[in-house]
Amino acid sequence: MAFINLLPWREEAEKAQQREYFTILTMVAVAAFAFVFLVSQFYQMRIDGQSSRNQFLKNEIQLLDVRIAKIKNLNEKKKELKKRTTVVEQLQRSRNVGTQVLDEIAKIVPTGVYLTKLGKQGNSIKIVGKSESNNHLANMIREIEHSTLLIDATLESITSNEAESKLLSDFKMQVRIKGLLNSVDGSNIVNENGGKS
Numbered sequence: 628m629a630f631i632n633l634l635p636w637r638e639e640a641e642k643a644q645q646r647e648y649f650t651i652l653t654m655v656a657v658a659a660f661a662f663v664f665l666v667s668q669f670y671q672m673r674i675d676g677q678s679s680r681n682q683f684l685k686n687e688i689q690l691l692d693v694r695i696a697k698i699k700n701l702n703e704k705k706k707e708l709k710k711r712t713t714v715v716e717q718l719q720r721s722r723n724v725g726t727q728v729l730d731e732i733a734k735i736v737p738t739g740v741y742l743t744k745l746g747k748q749g750n751s752i753k754i755v756g757k758s759e760s761n762n763h764l765a766n767m768i769r770e771i772e773h774s775t776l777l778i779d780a781t782l783e784s785i786t787s788n789e790a791e792s793k794l795l796s797d798f799k800m801q802v803r804i805k806g807l808l809n810s811v812d813g814s815n816i817v818n819e820n821g822g823k824s
Contacts, residue, residue, distance in 0.1 A: 728752065728804060731777055739763040741795075745792035750804045752777075757795040761785065764798060771802055785803045 738792035
């Protein structure tokens with residue numbers, strides 16, 4: 628006798644296929660979600676790592692900025708100390724300049740030239756005096772050119788006074804002191820009596 632299946636097997640097969648389809652769809656969705664989640668976690672870890680490195684670099688840059696500021700401060704102090712040291716050295720060198728200048732002037736003034744006034748302003752000396760002849764003044768200028776202390780002799784004027792002796796003429800001369808600051812010794816004037824005015 629033939630076997631006849633009267634149960635709704637087509638509907639059951641369709642339901643089974645639908646269940647299988649939804650199961651596969653769910654598995655694919657879960658797998659896709661897991662994949663997206665893992666990829667996002669991977670990139671989030673990379674971002675967090677880069678952020679921590681950036682923060683580390685910012686902290687190090689701040690520390691370096693502080694050190695650079697300290698170095699600039701130290702460089703400024705170093706420059707100030709160098710300036711002070713230079714001034715002290717120049718003061719040390721120029722401590723005995725007055726005596727040395729007078730000694731040098733005594734050496735370079737030839738016979739026939741008489742000094743009446745010496746004035747010092749910074750590193751310049753103004754010499755006022757009388758001379759028996761222009762040759763004596765020329766000899767004095769040559770001596771200044773060979774001097775180790777005085778340079779740049781400039782003869783400002785030579786005048787004859789008719790009322791006084793015709794043998795003597797008045798002159799004014801300017802010379803400079805080698806290697807001396809303009810403001811080291813200030814201004815001193817020695818008159819013909821040897822005193823300062």
